[in-house]
Amino acid sequence: MAVCGSRISQMAFHATPGPHERSILSAAQPFYHSSSTAAVRRDFEPDRPIGYGAFGVVWSVTDPRDGKRVALKKMPNVFQNLISCKRVYRELKMLFYFNHDNVLKALDILQPPHIDFFEEIYVVTQLMQSDLHKIIVSPQPLSSDHVKVFLYQILRGLKYLHMAGILHRDIKPGNLLVNSNCILKICDFGLARVEEPDTTKDMTQEVITQYYRAPEILVGSKHYTSAVDMWSVGCIFAELLGRRILFQAQSPVSQLNLITDLLGTPSSEDLKYACNGAKSHILRMPHKPPCLSALYNLSSHATHEAVHLLSRMLVFNPDKRMSCTDALAHPYLDEGRLRYHTCMCSCCVNTPSGRQYTSNFEPSVEERFDDGYEDGINTVYQCKEALHKFITERHQGSSVPLCINPQSAAFKSFASSSVASTSELPPSPQPWD
DSSP, X not given: OHHHXXXXXXXXXXXXXXXXXXXXXXXXXXXXXXXXXXXXXXXXXXXXXXXXXTTEEEEEEEXXXXXXXXXXXXXXXXXXXXXXXXXXXXXXXXXXXXXXXXXXXXXXXOOOOOGGGOOOXXXXXXXXXXXXXXXXXXXXXXXHHHHHHHHHHHHHHHXXXXXXXXXXXXXXXXXXXXXTTOOEEEOOOTTOEEOOOXXXXXXXXXXXXXXXXXXXXXXXXXXXXXXXXXXXXXXXXXXXXXXXXXXXXXXXXXXXXXXXXXXXXXOTTTTTTSOXXXXXXXXXXXXXXOOGGGGGGSOTTOOHHHHHHHHHHSOSSTTTSOOHHHXXXXXXXXHHHHHHHHHTOSSSEEETTEEEOOSOSSXXXXXXXXXXXXXXXXXXXXXXXXXXXXXXXXXXXXXXXXXXXXXXTTHHHHHHOXXXXXXXXXXXXXXXX
């Protein structure tokens, strides 16, 4: 697998060295002294912001306990309303539940103040060097091997989430973190939720960034499944092949028009989840034939196998759309699986007699994620109490806890950092009704 190593090693992302700064993080116990390694590393890697999202800001910082670089996510104004604080609680529960190489997980969480002063949450996660959006728009060449390895890891992580009963609901290149060795992890679970088995219960349509939003949500479906994430993966797959966004419209209605330009006018069966307004809009339009052959024009990497897999992801009817498990069984991903497990994964090991492969390349969870903890939380203060208890209990009997260091040179900037502007939030759904 020397080819895998040489090709993948081309993708390197290096942070620019900065001046010496004291770390934003400090050990909560005053008698604790950080190692000399930590001091040396901070000389070359000052704390700095690396990302802004809808529900928080992320900084690259140094853990003073071991000198390692980690990501510190600040969640401000958590308790503005019940929906917001329940989403944060859900995200934290998920981050500490996850245990998969292709899904970002929490490493630690900062001690909270007294509940009367409890307004912000700081969670520590693994630090990744870049994300798939930055790679796609960069001049970095992407080979067919890159595309297959990235797509394989996306589907491998997503299968784990779906088997746990979790819908991500915002799969996009910016939420797929990547290291210089091409290891990929799914992140940002601010919009994630557990599957709703009751089809009579409404689910919010204000999810998924518009360019990656599934047709069933665009046409006003009140209930949806894990198939919405698979549509997003299809859009990302096409973006990896073509190095441009596949469906890039200014409004949800225009987004739907671009989709039907490619897939053709959906049949009455495929419109069974659409609201009356969306059905009327589509039926008023001239009939469009499918133009899936246009996918071959994405790039020279759009081979017959690639287009076959892509066309099974980009299916208008969610009931007919390919699942993660089916996608992972597609022959297009055989090379991606081989390369990942030959030189990238942690589940297979090298032995004196050769590479020892795991018996399960795409493991699922033993138990589904349980959201029963949300039962009985009906007010903001109840959620605040539950969150405070959850965080406090995580520190009982654990290692030296972390806290914010107000003496850090970057503290003022970190303290004033806020979430992304409303223009960066997932756009509102179309006004069909």
